[in-house]
Amino acid sequence: MSRRLVSTRGLTVRYGDSTVLSDVDFHIDRGEIVTIVGPNGSGKSTLLRALIGGLAPASGRIERAEGLTIGYVPQKLVLDPTLPMTVARFLSLPRRVASRAARDALDQAGVPGLERRQMAALSGGQFQRVLLARALLEEPDLLILDEATAGLDQPGAAAFYRRIEQVRRDTGCAVLMVSHDLHVVMAASDRVVCLNGHVCCEGAPQAVAAAPDYRALFGEGTRGALALYRHHHDHDHDHAPAHEAS
Numbered sequence: 189m190s191r192r193l194v195s196t197r198g199l200t201v202r203y204g205d206s207t208v209l210s211d212v213d214f215h216i217d218r219g220e221i222v223t224i225v226g227p228n229g230s231g232k233s234t235l236l237r238a239l240i241g242g243l244a245p246a247s248g249r250i251e252r253a254e255g256l257t258i259g260y261v262p263q264k265l266v267l268d269p270t271l272p273m274t275v276a277r278f279l280s281l282p283r284r285v286a287s288r289a290a291r292d293a294l295d296q297a298g299v300p301g302l303e304r305r306q307m308a309a310l311s312g313g314q315f316q317r318v319l320l321a322r323a324l325l326e327e328p329d330l331l332i333l334d335e336a337t338a339g340l341d342q343p344g345a346a347a348f349y350r351r352i353e354q355v356r357r358d359t360g361c362a363v364l365m366v367s368h369d370l371h372v373v374m375a376a377s378d379r380v381v382c383l384n385g386h387v388c389c390e391g392a393p394q395a396v397a398a399a400p401d402y403r404a405l406f407g408e409g410t411r412g413a414l415a416l417y418r419h420h421h422d423h424d425h426d427h428a429p430a431h432e433a434s
């Protein structure tokens with residue numbers, strides 16, 4: 189398969205009369221971690237939907253590598269809490285997977301040994317990692333995460349993204365994620381694309397954080413988060429932090 193997994197050229201998407209994305213050039217290559225940031229309503233989820241093939245462009249082109257396999261981790265998944273369902277059973281929906289494969293995927297997602305636990309009894313962080321495990325069962329070339337840490341606190345989200353980096357190291361998959369908090373995903377991203385209906389700026393995370401277009405959209409209000417991020421990355425993580433498996 190070619191190095192380029194997905195690309196768009198001049199992508200324009202409309203819902204009725206309203207143009208949500210206009211003239212977007214985007215690409216992600218094998219093994220890259222790319223984060224899309226942008227304010228609410230800026231078209232981030234729409235871009236993901238178009239890349240997956242769930243939306244037809246009004247104009248422009250989308251190209252996907254032949255045989256591309258995508259694993260998708262949604263922002264949230266609502267399960268009926270009164271419905272008894274173990275993690276193992278959940279991982280076997282919609283198609284049955286071997287227990288060995290389920291175990292390996294849970295290991296890879298950083299939540300080993302959860303097979304017999306009830307889905308309704310998982311913490312928010314564990315639940316998102318089970319969703320990650322389910323996506324990994326597809327053995328994706330490209331893992332897509334749409335605000336996958338929305339319900340987690342910042343240390344929990346940072347631990348989740350460290351796990352994503354580990355998954356990339358282990359499997360070589362590319363990762364495309366959407367996040368509203370650039371500073372939490374900074375360490376895990378090779379490249380950041382700032383979207384506001386069009387591509388405002390893109391580049392290395394530090395460069396985007398400093399870019400005038402990014403600052404115009406997000407202001408300077410995330411300094412506290414940046415400090416937290418720095419604290420979490422000025423030392424080694426020989427010992428998994430408490431949040432890693434919580």
Ligand SMILES: Nc1ncnc2c1ncn2[C@@H]1O[C@H](COP(=O)(O)OP(=O)(O)OP(=O)(O)O)[C@@H](O)[C@H]1O
Pocket residue numbers: 203208226227228229230231232233234235
């Ligand atoms: N199915 C739809 N029909 C009509 N308009 C839609 C539809 N889906 C999204 N939109 C509109 O398109 C715009 C972009 O939505 P989108 O969900 O892509 O933004 P987003 O950047 O992911 O937002 P958020 O950060 O709030 O999740 C919004 O104005 C939204 O109301």
